[in-house]
Amino acid sequence: MSEDPATGRFIVFEGPEGAGKSTQIARLAARLRAGGHDPLVTREPGGTPAGDRIRGVLLDPDLRVDAATEFLLYAAARAQHVSEVIGPALADGRVVLSDRFAAASVAYQGYGRGLDLDWIHDVNARVTAGLRPDLVVLLDLEPSVGLTRVAARGRPDRLEVAELAFHLRVRDGFTALASAEPDRWRVFDAGEPAATLESRVWRAVAPVLGMRP
Numbered sequence: 001m002s003e004d005p006a007t008g009r010f011i012v013f014e015g016p017e018g019a020g021k022s023t024q025i026a027r028l029a030a031r032l033r034a035g036g037h038d039p040l041v042t043r044e045p046g047g048t049p050a051g052d053r054i055r056g057v058l059l060d061p062d063l064r065v066d067a068a069t070e071f072l073l074y075a076a077a078r079a080q081h082v083s084e085v086i087g088p089a090l091a092d093g094r095v096v097l098s099d100r101f102a103a104a105s106v107a108y109q110g111y112g113r114g115l116d117l118d119w120i121h122d123v124n125a126r127v128t129a130g131l132r133p134d135l136v137v138l139l140d141l142e143p144s145v146g147l148t149r150v151a152a153r154g155r156p157d158r159l160e161v162a163e164l165a166f167h168l169r170v171r172d173g174f175t176a177l178a179s180a181e182p183d184r185w186r187v188f189d190a191g192e193p194a195a196t197l198e199s200r201v202w203r204a205v206a207p208v209l210g211m212r213p
């Protein structure tokens with residue numbers, strides 16, 4: 001949590017495939033820009049040139065990537081993302097909006113793939129240098145609904161093709177994280193229309209940014 005008022009604010013969007021993370025980040029960023037702000041919009045895995053190459057490995061449906069490999073690649077991309085992009089932007093006082101962050105590894109590689117949760121939390125803490133989001137917006141959605149939404153997009157990526165049971169465990173993981181830290185997380189019903197969600201998300205985000213909803 002960036003307590004120092006001189007530093008920026010870090011807002012993370014999490015949720016299953018097709019929940020509307022990209023849609024809501026774009027809407028929030030547009031709203032902030034209209035208000036004269038200059039948010040940094042970024043995403044995981046990726047957000048840096050090295051991270052984008054790692055992203056290519058992680059999402060390629062033709063590659064075999066074991067669970068531990070998958071987690072460590074996410075962690076590697078995350079380390080680069082924090083040091084090269086997120087950290088400097090926050091130090092400059094900017095609002096950073098990230099499409100996924102550390103919690104996604106807890107949900108996907110921990111709850112979803114079954115890796116040890118303590119190990120994931122420990123590696124996350126190290127690669128992020130302890131950086132935590134000021135707010136996590138969880139767009140919660142029945143996985144089958146989200147997967148149907150993204151199916152229209154064409155060839156599914158390596159995570160989208162995982163079995164439904166995997167995606168159900170991921171959802172449970174996100175829900176558990178949100179319940180454990182209700183001050184940092186806000187949960188939204190991502191089955192609502194995008195415009196409705198946008199208003200609800202704004203009412204949660206604005207106070208964190210010191211703005212009026």
Ligand SMILES: Nc1ncnc2c1ncn2[C@@H]1O[C@H](COP(=O)(O)OP(=O)(O)OP(=O)(O)O)[C@@H](O)[C@H]1O
Nearest residue numbers: 016017018019020021022023149150190192193194
């Ligand atoms: N609230 C909504 N209701 C119905 N459809 C939506 C809603 N929000 C987004 N969509 C549609 O669902 C699809 C997925 O949305 P989007 O890409 O924003 O989700 P995402 O969470 O970023 O997905 P991914 O996990 O694949 O990155 C898009 O076609 C988008 O237009």
Ligand SMILES: [Mg+2]
Nearest residue numbers: 021022023099
């Ligand atoms: Mg997206």
